[in-house]
Amino acid sequence: MTKNKRDWNEIGKAPTGIPGLDDITYGGLPAGRPTLVSGGPGSGKTLLGVSFLVEGAQRFNEPGVLLSFEENADELAQDVRSLGYDLHKLCEEKKLLVDYIHVDRSEIEETGEYDLEGLFVRLEHAINEIGAKRVMLDTIETLFGGLKDTGILRAELRRLFRWLRDRKMTTVVTAERGENQFTRQGLEEYISDAVISLDHRVHEQISTRRIRVVKYRGSTHGTNEYPFLINRDGITVLPVTSLLLEHDASSERVSTGLPALDDMLAGRGYYRASTILMSGSAGTGKTTLSAHFVDAACARGEKCMYFLFEESPQQMIRNMKSAGIDLKRWVDKGLLTFHADRPNRHGLETHLLEMHHAVEMNDPDVVVVDPITNLMAVGTQTDVRSMLTRVIDFLKTRGVTALFTSLTSSSATLEHTEAMISSLMDTWVLVAFDTVEAQRTRHLFVLKSRGMPHSDTVVPFKITSQGFTLLPVPARSVRSKSRGPQTARRPK
Amino acid sequence: MTPGDKYVLRLYVTGLTPRSTRAIQAVRAVCEEFLAGQYDLEIIDVYQQPARITEDQIVAIPTLVKSRPAPERLLIGDMSDRQRLLYGLGLALAVVSSAAP
Numbered sequence: 001m002t003k004n005k006r007d008w009n010e011i012g013k014a015p016t017g018i019p020g021l022d023d024i025t026y027g028g029l030p031a032g033r034p035t036l037v038s039g040g041p042g043s044g045k046t047l048l049g050v051s052f053l054v055e056g057a058q059r060f061n062e063p064g065v066l067l068s069f070e071e072n073a074d075e076l077a078q079d080v081r082s083l084g085y086d087l088h089k090l091c092e093e094k095k096l097l098v099d100y101i102h103v104d105r106s107e108i109e110e111t112g113e114y115d116l117e118g119l120f121v122r123l124e125h126a127i128n129e130i131g132a133k134r135v136m137l138d139t140i141e142t143l144f145g146g147l148k149d150t151g152i153l154r155a156e157l158r159r160l161f162r163w164l165r166d167r168k169m170t171t172v173v174t175a176e177r178g179e180n181q182f183t184r185q186g187l188e189e190y191i192s193d194a195v196i197s198l199d200h201r202v203h204e205q206i207s208t209r210r211i212r213v214v215k216y217r218g219s220t221h222g223t224n225e226y227p228f229l230i231n232r233d234g235i236t237v238l239p240v241t242s243l244l245l246e247h248d249a250s251s252e253r254v255s256t257g258l259p260a261l262d263d264m265l266a267g268r269g270y271y272r273a274s275t276i277l278m279s280g281s282a283g284t285g286k287t288t289l290s291a292h293f294v295d296a297a298c299a300r301g302e303k304c305m306y307f308l309f310e311e312s313p314q315q316m317i318r319n320m321k322s323a324g325i326d327l328k329r330w331v332d333k334g335l336l337t338f339h340a341d342r343p344n345r346h347g348l349e350t351h352l353l354e355m356h357h358a359v360e361m362n363d364p365d366v367v368v369v370d371p372i373t374n375l376m377a378v379g380t381q382t383d384v385r386s387m388l389t390r391v392i393d394f395l396k397t398r399g400v401t402a403l404f405t406s407l408t409s410s411s412a413t414l415e416h417t418e419a420m421i422s423s424l425m426d427t428w429v430l431v432a433f434d435t436v437e438a439q440r441t442r443h444l445f446v447l448k449s450r451g452m453p454h455s456d457t458v459v460p461f462k463i464t465s466q467g468f469t470l471l472p473v474p475a476r477s478v479r480s481k482s483r484g485p486q487t488a489r490r491p492k
Numbered sequence: 493m494t495p496g497d498k499y500v501l502r503l504y505v506t507g508l509t510p511r512s513t514r515a516i517q518a519v520r521a522v523c524e525e526f527l528a529g530q531y532d533l534e535i536i537d538v539y540q541q542p543a544r545i546t547e548d549q550i551v552a553i554p555t556l557v558k559s560r561p562a563p564e565r566l567l568i569g570d571m572s573d574r575q576r577l578l579y580g581l582g583l584a585l586a587v588v589s590s591a592a593p
Contacts, residue, residue, distance in 0.1 A: 101550075101551060102549050107563075107565055107566055109568070109580035111568065111569035111571045111573045113511055113569055114570065116551055117553040118545060118550040118551045119551040121506070121542050121545050121553075125545065147552065
């Protein structure tokens with residue numbers, strides 16, 4: 001037992017430098033050992049391997065050898081140029097060595113016994129030339145197409161992986177997925193240290209790439225399928241943030257923008273870096289309420305980012321002006337940035353990444369996503385939930401206060417539709433209306449607010465040219481339903 | 493035969509292993525028998541000269557590269573299959589499966 005435990009701790013990790021991948025592997029690939037990367041055509045195997053080599057060379061001072069059986073150095077360089085990698089430069093600096101081997105059965109005549117010592121000599125020579133610590137074999141199974149004697153090949157590949165292990169090379173071995181197995185030739189038998197599987201799927205015309213750590217001997221790893229993206233910044237695996245719940249909890253409070261609503265939240269508003277869900281059916285005033293919040297934040301000199309999935313920024317500014325909220329002045333001052341996008345333009349992951357990008361670029365204090373329900377339309381429930389978890393995790397880690405609006409179709413399903421996301425939210429404000437005597441009356445109430453005694457009063461309000469006006473509660477005050485002991489607490 | 497038609501051959505071996513030794517002997521014998529005076533045969537020991545291995549597409553050892561006349565061909569193995577060796581060098585039109593007299 002003790003021995004096992006020691007082995008567990010002793011396994012070294014070689015960071016890939018790929019955002020997210022090092023999180024789900026808790027530090028990177030097994031150092032000094034081979035990792036199998038398997039996937040179908042176009043799943044991103046080569047890019048993942050090249051990123052591993054380039055990042056290793058650039059950031060971790062670990063030069064790498066790329067033994068390519070499919071593309072020559074120029075073709076590879078071209079492929080990864082769009083990711084911002086300059087292979088030629090790295091090769092000149094002796095941080096990378098690309099060796100292309102072309103094996104074509106039609107040019108080969110087999111005349112007797114042989115071994116693959118040539119491959120070993122080649123690899124050894126390349127490793128010594130630049131003092132490599134990392135190796136990528138892309139795609140070694142091509143040899144099976146070039147050489148007839150699979151018996152020799154298998155024995156030699158087994159020897160090759162052992163040799164790479166003895167030389168303590170952190171190696172990425174790419175392979176095409178076979179039927180019912182990770183590789184066509186069953187290489188997973190020889191590479192038992194770590195297996196990563198890549199996948200490229202299309203669901204309702206939206207394509208998603210996924211990565212899964214199938215196996216990682218001697219290390220814990222995230223076992224889920226994680227979406228990943230390939231774009232101008234290279235490969236990014238989501239979650240970009242950590243898998244743990246470990247963000248700080250701020251006790252600082254921020255105003256909702258409405259003193260009357262602040263009063264309902266123990267008199268001081270939301271917690272900073274908390275998540276707020278604002279839900280209600282169409283036309284109840286969710287956006288106006290969000291605008292109040294943003295307006296107040298900007299007035300404090302905080303930076304806000306407003307993600308719009310329904311309106312254009314111009315429309316939003318115009319509409320809010322009619323409710324007495326001048327958002328344009330904050331845009332002009334550079335405190336408020338809008339980010340409008342059509343929900344169905346990308347898959348969820350791309351949306352998530354764009355949000356990441358925007359947040360990283362602008363470093364806001366407050367983020368509003370309006371409405372989050374439009375994004376839900378482009379993914380399955382599980383996808384949406386996992387994406388939201390990541391967004392929220394990311395925002396919380398950065399100390400951003402995030403407000404999400406949610407459009408409910410009818411009051412009957414009001415609480416049901418949000419069941420999946422409500423647990424991710426710290427504060428939940430509901431806005432609704434009743435029709436009484438041919439008159440619609442709007443009201444809002446705080447359904448939950450973690451960590452504070454909040455009001456359980458249903459408060460009527462009006463939206464006027466001065467924005468939200470909370471009206472005095474009628475004498476016979478209405479109590480919110482559905483909450484347990486917490487709703488019994490009342491603000492002072 | 494003009495000098496341009498000369499056979500240019502490179503044989504990659506690993507030291508004096510039995511396989512490599514057999515390959516060297518077989519290639520030399522065939523060359524002397526069929527191409528006397530019309531061939532350049534270079535024997536490259538990749539253990540001694542590892543850098544040279546990248547000059548050709550070598551993975552298997554032994555490998556004989558017939559660089560000229562075109563088309564280039566790679567012959568891998570210990571060259572114990574004389575028929576295939578001859579065929580690969582363009583000295584036989586087809587491979588006769590049963591051992592020829």
